[in-house]
Structure formats: structure tokens, C-alpha cells
Amino acid sequence: MTGTDGVEDLLRTYAPQVLGVLVRRYGTFDTCEDAVQEALIAAARQWPEEGVPDNPRGWLVTVAARRLVDQVRSEAARRRREDSLALATPASELLAPAADEEPDTDRDDSLSLLFLCCHPELSPPSRVALTLRAVGGLTTGQIAAAFLVPESTMAQRISRAKQTIREAGGSPALPPGEDRTARLAEVRHVLYLIFNEGYTASGGERLTAPELSTEAIRLARLLHRLLPGDTETAGLLALMLLTDARRTARTGPHGELVPLAEQDRGRWDAALVAEGVELISRTLPRGLIGPYQLQAAIAAVHDEAATAGDTDWPQILALYELLERTGPNPMVTLNRAVAVAMVEGPAAGLGVLDELARDKRLARHHRLLATRAHLLELLGERGPAAEAYREAARRTTSAPERRHLTERARRLG
Known part of the structure; x- marks a missing residue:
């Protein structure tokens, strides 16, 4: 017998592998993904009580393939799809009792699946949702709860994403050359977005959503295992x-x-x-x-600093200056302003913020105001610092951040 947590870990590990097998065989991402979700639900119900099969991946592939056949056969409006699927794939292959025993199922298609979920035709939120669902093995309800939206809203987002991939002719094959490099950058960015939302939730009562940051780390480990040479x-x-x-x-x-x-x-x-x-x-x-x-x-x-006072701020400042040259971004500049303040003094840091305030992407962002408040506080400007903290609190959508900023303002009077 395996506990529920152990089964859930197994299912998340196998989800992209099983979906990759089905998409490679049948090429219909949306129906394959639905079938895999049904197989995962069946396993979550059966395995804790009956035990994990000797060949869990083969079990999932077989059950998902059968669910796929059932879906096609039950939809009269998709009769032509059923015919083409039946012509392309022998029934004996669809109903194979142990799919993992076949040579082609030894391949790990997880990387191809990550690339497919980050299709260029999809918006960043859709890429995130589809990656969590298809590669992460999370249910629609879990994803919706993590992003604080109704389940119906998330279901529509995922459904539209799958439809977009179908209409764009999305293929599980890895893109060639420069396209592969660009898509890999998108995959990394999606995982980065998932992690950031988990580490600091953009809204709601919780500061963090650990299930998202944990899943982002798991997927980053997977990507690193598949591409160990990618720095x-x-x-x-x-x-x-x-x-x-x-x-x-x-x-x-x-x-x-x-x-x-x-x-x-x-x-x-x-x-x-x-x-x-x-x-x-x-x-x-x-x-x-x-x-x-x-x-x-x-x-x-x-x-590596034992205490905050031991932090090597000159080294951090040098790294931020290099980062600003390699990947310029207003948030990078905002962080550099703090490093400048710690090395050269708060007034120098405020000078960087004054320049940054002219960037429309960040001019009204609560983090710019919160950083300004912090540097004003270090400078001894209690009144202006308190007002900046209060304005930052009004602009944030995170309840824990709002309470923290309001408290900082209260302490300054």
C-alpha cells in the first residue's frame, strides 16, 4: 500500500510522460489531455486502496488510451475523427494491456510536452495554466485555487489554450534550431512565473502559495535533468x-x-x-x-551571509550592474537601487529611484513606492517615508503586504 501523498507524487511524475506518449501517437492534444486527466483521477481513487501497479506508467497509458477511445466513440459529432484515428492506429495498440512494454514508450516526451504547452500562439497566463495542468498534473480546481480565480474561469482558460494549440497545428515534435532556443526561453520564463506567484502571491490573504513554488521547482528539476548542459x-x-x-x-x-x-x-x-x-x-x-x-x-x-549585517553588498551591486546590462528590466533597476543605497548611501539609492519613476512600466507600482519609503526611512525622513508606505499599501493587491506596509507607516507616525 502507498499513502495518498506518495500516490500524488507518482502521478505528477508520470503525468507528462503519459500525455507525451498519447500526443505522440495520436496527435490530438486536447482529447489526449482530457483522457490523461481521467486516468490520473482513476489512479488517485484506486491506487491508495488497491496498491500501485507493478507498471504504473503502463497502467496509466493503457487507461488513458481506453478513455481516449471512449471519448471519440461517444461523440457522434466527431465520427470522422474516430474514423481517422481508427485508420491511423490499430485497435490492438489502443487497447494494449501494458503500453510501457512497447519500445516507443521508453522515450520521455516531457521536454516536447513542455515546449508544446509554451506554444507561441498562447498568452503567458494560458501557458502557465496549461503547463500546470498537462505537465504538472494539477487539476483545474487546484490551479484555480492557487491563482485565486473561480474554477470555471480557469477551465475556460485551459480549454481556450487547448483549442488554440489544435487550431495552430501544435506538434509534440521539438522545434528546430533557433525556434527551439526561443521556445526553451519561454519554457524557463513560464516556470519562473509559476515560482514567483508561489513565492509571493500577487493577491489575496496569503503571502505565499507553496504548492506553486514547489511545483515550479519540480518542473525545473525535470527540465534540468532533460537538458543538463543548459546553463x-x-x-x-x-x-x-x-x-x-x-x-x-x-x-x-x-x-x-x-x-x-x-x-x-x-x-x-x-x-x-x-x-x-x-x-x-x-x-x-x-x-x-x-x-x-x-x-x-x-x-x-x-x-551565505550569517547575518544581514554580513551581506556583501558591493558584490551584490556589481552583480546587479551586470544583470542590468545582460537583461535590462525595471525590477532589476529597482533592486539595484537598494544595493546602491546599501553601498553608497540612501540618497544615492533615491537618485536611482527618481530615474526609474520616469519608466511608465513601474511609475505607479507599489514596490517602487515601498522601496522609496524604505530608503527615506533610512535617511531619517520619517514623514515622507510614512506617506510613501501608506500609498504603497493602497496600491498593493496582497493583503499581507498591505498590512506590513500600513504597520511600517504607523510606526513612523
Whole structure:
């Protein structure tokens, strides 16, 4: 017998492999994905009670293939699809009792599936939702809950994404050359978005959504296993590990936000820190350095400091300056402003913020105001700092951040 948690871990591991087999065989992503979801639900119900089959992947492939046949046969309006599927695939193959015994099921199609879920025709939110559903094995309800939207809304988003892929003629084959490089960058970006939403939820009462950051790390590990020579994928995984190591220390006993400088570093996950530092230290000397590697290096400097006062801010500033050249972004500049303040003084940091305020992408963002408030506070400007904290609190959609910023303003009077 295997516990429910163990079964859930198994299912998430096998979900992309099983879907990859079906999509490669039958080429109909939407119906294959529905069939795999039904097979996963059946396994979640049966395996905890009856035990995990000797060949769990083969069991899932077989059940999903049968569900696919049932779906096609039960929809009269799709009779032509059934005919073409029947012509293309022998019934004996569809009903094979142990699909994993066949040579072609030994392949791991997870990378192809990740590329397909990040199809260029899809919007970023659709890529995220489809990746979590198809590759992550999460149910629509779980994804909706994590993103604080109704399940019906998320179901429509996923349905539209699958329809878009069908209309665009999405193929499980890996794209060639430059297209593959560009799509890989999109895959990494989707995993980065999933992790960020899990580490700092964009709205609602919770500061974090651990199920999302945990899933992002699992998928990043998968991508790194499939592409061990890709340094930016290694950098992304290291960044996630080094950042997630601090997650439990980011909230106090009542769910309140605890800033990095005030965190109890004894609560950081030492194993994740060690793994992340080792990975980024091994990766940086290997080739072209990209933004994820630089962000991971910055996170490593923070994590290796025994106390906030021990932080090597000159090194962090140098890394942010390099990051700004390789991957310019207003959020990068915002973080550089803090590093400038810690090295050259709060007034110098405020000068960087004044320049950044002219960028329309960030001019009214609550993080710009919160950073300004923090630097004004360091400068001893209590009144302006309090007002900036209050304005930042009004603009954020995160309840924990709003309470934290309001409290900071209250303390300053």
C-alpha cells in the first residue's frame, strides 16, 4: 500500500510522460489531455486502496488510451475523427494491456510536452495554466485555487489554450534550431512565473502559495535533468532553490510578512541553500552567463551571509550592474537601487529611484513606492517615508503586504 501523498507524487511524475506518449501517437492534444486527466483521477481513487501497479506508467497509458477511445466513440459529432484515428492506429495498440512494454514508450516526451504547452500562439497566463495542468498534473480546481480565480474561469482558460494549440497545428515534435532556443526561453520564463506567484502571491490573504513554488521547482528539476548542459536552466533551478530556502522565515506566527533583513536565518532550509550554492558555483564557470545565473548568484550571496549585517553588498551591486546590462528590466533597476543605497548611501539609492519613476512600466507600482519609503526611512525622513508606505499599501493587491506596509507607516507616525 502507498499513502495518498506518495500516490500524488507518482502521478505528477508520470503525468507528462503519459500525455507525451498519447500526443505522440495520436496527435490530438486536447482529447489526449482530457483522457490523461481521467486516468490520473482513476489512479488517485484506486491506487491508495488497491496498491500501485507493478507498471504504473503502463497502467496509466493503457487507461488513458481506453478513455481516449471512449471519448471519440461517444461523440457522434466527431465520427470522422474516430474514423481517422481508427485508420491511423490499430485497435490492438489502443487497447494494449501494458503500453510501457512497447519500445516507443521508453522515450520521455516531457521536454516536447513542455515546449508544446509554451506554444507561441498562447498568452503567458494560458501557458502557465496549461503547463500546470498537462505537465504538472494539477487539476483545474487546484490551479484555480492557487491563482485565486473561480474554477470555471480557469477551465475556460485551459480549454481556450487547448483549442488554440489544435487550431495552430501544435506538434509534440521539438522545434528546430533557433525556434527551439526561443521556445526553451519561454519554457524557463513560464516556470519562473509559476515560482514567483508561489513565492509571493500577487493577491489575496496569503503571502505565499507553496504548492506553486514547489511545483515550479519540480518542473525545473525535470527540465534540468532533460537538458543538463543548459546553463540558464541550471541557473533558474539554483535561483528557485536559494530563494525558496527562505520561504518559511518570510512569515511570522500570524502570517505577517517578515523582510529579509529581519528574518530568523536559522529557519532557512540549509539543505536547499547548500544545493543551490553548489549548483550555481558549478554552473557559472561553464559558459555564457545569463540573467537566471546572475540572479542565482545574487541569491547565493544573500543566503551565505550569517547575518544581514554580513551581506556583501558591493558584490551584490556589481552583480546587479551586470544583470542590468545582460537583461535590462525595471525590477532589476529597482533592486539595484537598494544595493546602491546599501553601498553608497540612501540618497544615492533615491537618485536611482527618481530615474526609474520616469519608466511608465513601474511609475505607479507599489514596490517602487515601498522601496522609496524604505530608503527615506533610512535617511531619517520619517514623514515622507510614512506617506510613501501608506500609498504603497493602497496600491498593493496582497493583503499581507498591505498590512506590513500600513504597520511600517504607523510606526513612523
